[in-house]
Amino acid sequence: MATVSRENIGLLNDKITVTLSKEDYLPAFEQSLKKYAKTANIPGFRKGMVPTSMVKKMYGSSVFTDEVLRSVEKELNNYMTQEKLDIFAQPLPLDNDARQLDMNNPADYSFAFEVGLKPVIDINPSNISVVRHKVQVTDEMIDAEVERLQTRHGKMTEPEEVNSEDIVLNVTFVETDAEGNEIEGGINKGNSVLVKYFAEAFRSQVMGKKKDDSIQLTLNEAFDEKEREWIQSDLGLKDDATAGDKHFKLNISKVGLVEKAEMTEDFFTAAYPGRNVVNEDDLRKAVREDLQAHFDAQSRNQLHDQIYHALVDHTHIDFPEAFLKRWMEKGGEEPKTAEQAEQEYPSFANSLKWSLISQQLMQQHNVQVEPQEIKDFAKQQIMGYMGVQSLDEAPWLDSYADSMLKDQKFIENTYYQLQTTKIFGILEGQVNVQEDTVTPEQLAAMQHNHAH
The missing domain is CATH 1.10.3120 (Trigger factor, domain 2)
Structure with a gap:
């Protein structure tokens, strides 16, 4: 009859040893051989008429090993269920060598496993103190959001020239040398930029520009730090320490301006459909x-x-x-x-x-x-x-x-x-x-x- 023993080998770490006698696995082994004999396809024999001795010779070793290991697993799982062991993951085998198994000399076999036991946890939420950080919505926040909604639901127009900081430019950044000559194989990347994103001191160079005009610039002079980081990242220069000093020709392909939506019923419905605004x-x-x-x-x-x-x-x-x-x-x-x-x-x-x-x-x-x-x-x-x-x-x-x-x-x-x-x-x-x-x-x- 199978026996299972358990010993502690470390913090929340136990060793479980399963010992089988011949009686624990031999009946299942013999039964499996008979099943193989009924289903095996071996040249020279009709299906179901293969002698058990031949099946044993051909497949016996692997069937024997399978049945022994299956019996071990069954005993191990039954033990853990009975003892209600709450373990991490699965048991790990400890120095178990299946080569010791010999169907010609069946014997008592021992297999050892180690398990990690889950700890008991003491949780007391009443000892926890936290802060709920509240934001009070102000009229200024509402004003800004209303303006954003008006812009979102506004109409796109194409002014002849740049005459407002709210204008959006469709541009292409073309890398050049200091004299404005395009660098072969250099950066050539499209983007959209609000005029207000340019550094304040640089915006005068943008005002009055039209579609198909160009502006020569370096990133350091054209953009303040926050916007420059965004532009550099988009150009693939995020980690380039010299990116700010690179020269570009900014080719303008479109001048666009959103005319904000007026406070009409159509706007209210578009901004908040189904909300009875x-x-x-x-x-x-x-x-x-x-x-x-x-x-x-x-x-x-x-x-x-x-x-x-x-x-x-x-x-x-x-x-x-x-x-x-x-x-x-x-x-x-x-x-x-x-x-x-x-x-x-x-x-x-x-x-x-x-x-x-x-x-x-x-x-x-x-x-x-x-x-x-x-x-x-x-x-x-x-x-x-x-x-x-x-x-x-x-x-x-x-x-x-x-x-x-x-x-x-x-x-x-x-x-x-x-x-x-x-x-x-x-x-x-x-x-x-x-x-x-x-x-x-x-x-x-x-x-x-x-x-x-």
Whole structure:
């Protein structure tokens, strides 16, 4: 009869040894040989009439090994189930040599495995203090957004010459030498540039220019730092320390100006379809609501990030480090060297830490994600991509969402996203939250630290 023993070999690291007697695997081995005899195709014998002795001679060694290992796996899994072992990944074999197996001399065999045990975690959200950073929408913000909407829904015109800082130029940057001669093989790249993006001291050289005119410039003289970085990146010069001193001929292919939309019913409907916006007061109210919703969403993301770091940075979790490094070397999809495992372990452990914390929180609060929630999420994504305001506008949406749900990766990613959102929603009500007021710029800067 099979026996299973277990001993501790390190922090959260146990060795499990499965010992089989002949009686544990020989009956299954003999049965498998008989099945092979019934199905084997061997020249000179009718199917099902192959002698068992011949099957044993031809296939016996591999069948014997398979049955022994299958019996070991069965005993190991039964033991872990009975003992309710919560382990990382899969058991790793310890110096097990299948070459010891000999069907001609069946014997008792022992196979050893090591397992990494998941730790017990103590999570107390009531000890976490965070700050909800609020942005108050001002009239100036509303004014700027209304102007942006007027521009977005305005009419494009083509003035004869540059006479406003709001004009958009379609241009081509052609690299030249200091005398203005085009460099063979140099940069030749199209772009669109607002006149107001040019450095203030340089704009006078742009004013009065017409379609098909050219301007000779260097990036340093034509653009201030922020705009210059954007231009350099677009030209493929992001990491070139000398880029600002390069010479270019700026060829103007189009002079365009958007005439802002007037405050008419057509504009209100175009800006906010389906929102019953019929006058300027309604428009400003809708803008205020949307801006506040946008800032509140950013604020909530930042709050969740604080909670995430409080949990990950301040929850003590022990790991079976030696086991996990060996598993990274041998048990993953892509085997690693010992040096690679050592180098990658800190980030791996940090990710594993959040995985354990989130799993425990899901179990504690019975967090579930239903299939309909995933489908609804898919619909919302499509509506966002297509600019659809309501389901009534898109009767095709249901079938389109069904096609997205055939993508297993999309389902997994959406499941995780919805699951995480629910966890943080629960934690919001359990942590200590204080509030302060910040500017949109301050809140936006905080988003760069968002990590989960």
